[in-house]
Amino acid sequence: NAGVTQTPKFQVLKTGQSMTLQCAQDMNHEYMSWYRQDPGMGLRLIHYSVGAGITDQGEVPNGYNVSRSTTEDFPLRLLSAAPSQTSVYFCASSSRVLQGNSEAFFGQGTRLTVV
Amino acid sequence: KNQVEQSPQSLIILEGKNCTLQCNYTVSPFSNLRWYKQDTGRGPVSLTIMTFSENTKSNGRYTATLDADTKQSSLHITASQLSDSASYICVVSANTGFQKLVFGTGTRLLVSP
Numbered sequence: 001n002a003g004v005t006q007t008p009k010f011q012v013l014k015t016g017q018s019m020t021l022q023c024a025q026d027m028n029h030e031y032m033s034w035y036r037q038d039p040g041m042g043l044r045l046i047h048y049s050v051g052a053g054i055t056d057q058g059e060v061p062n063g064y065n066v067s068r069s070t071t072e073d074f075p076l077r078l079l080s081a082a083p084s085q086t087s088v089y090f091c092a093s094s095s096r097v098l099q100g101n102s103e104a105f106f107g108q109g110t111r112l113t114v115v
Numbered sequence: 116k117n118q119v120e121q122s123p124q125s126l127i128i129l130e131g132k133n134c135t136l137q138c139n140y141t142v143s144p145f146s147n148l149r150w151y152k153q154d155t156g157r158g159p160v161s162l163t164i165m166t167f168s169e170n171t172k173s174n175g176r177y178t179a180t181l182d183a184d185t186k187q188s189s190l191h192i193t194a195s196q197l198s199d200s201a202s203y204i205c206v207v208s209a210n211t212g213f214q215k216l217v218f219g220t221g222t223r224l225l226v227s228p
Contacts, residue, residue, distance in 0.1 A: 042204070
């Protein structure tokens with residue numbers, strides 16, 4: 001019963017470094033997405049994917065790249081980390097059925113600090 | 116602009132007591148409204164999902180209501196337990212091809228013994 005698995009759980013980066021946050025799901029869900037959670041704000045959508053090979057931008061996409069080569073994996077890449085990207089990142093997945101009323105499952109989060 | 120507002124920001128109640136959390140939204144076109152529970156350091160976990168035609172849904176001691184006319188929802192917790200201490204997030208889904216979820220900032224609930 002793995003669900004949505006994110007790695008790493010914690011990461012400290014120096015400004016300008018790059019890294020990839022990993023996300024994998026084992027529920028065969030078509031939809032996957034990345035959110036960031038900042039103090040005093042609701043989760044905000046960074047990028048999302050409706051299926052393998054298809055990605056699109058969300059509300060706050062600048063500084064991030066994604067790809068979806070398989071149904072299971074949806075990595076988030078930080079190209080050149082900035083202190084403004086210090087946040088907690090959540091990956092989520094959901095099924096395409098039920099016309100958008102299906103439950104979204106979230107990973108445990110990655111706490112990223114950029115110094 | 117699509118928005119979800121929750122009140123109160125935080126709440127402290129005694130174990131065994133009931134409480135009600137509020138959510139107002141301005142999301143269009145509306146698809147569904149969800150309540151999530153987020154424990155400290157964990158990801159959100161779904162409690163309920165309600166579509167336009169549903170005005171109440173229960174999940175154990177959690178009961179959510181929805182008034183689509185006034186665009187308001189509430190989450191009622193009955194006989195609170197220490198394990199209910201968490202943030203409760205109201206989320207509204209816009210009716211697009213993808214689940215575009217609009218998140219509230221949450222109500223932080225502390226259940227005190």
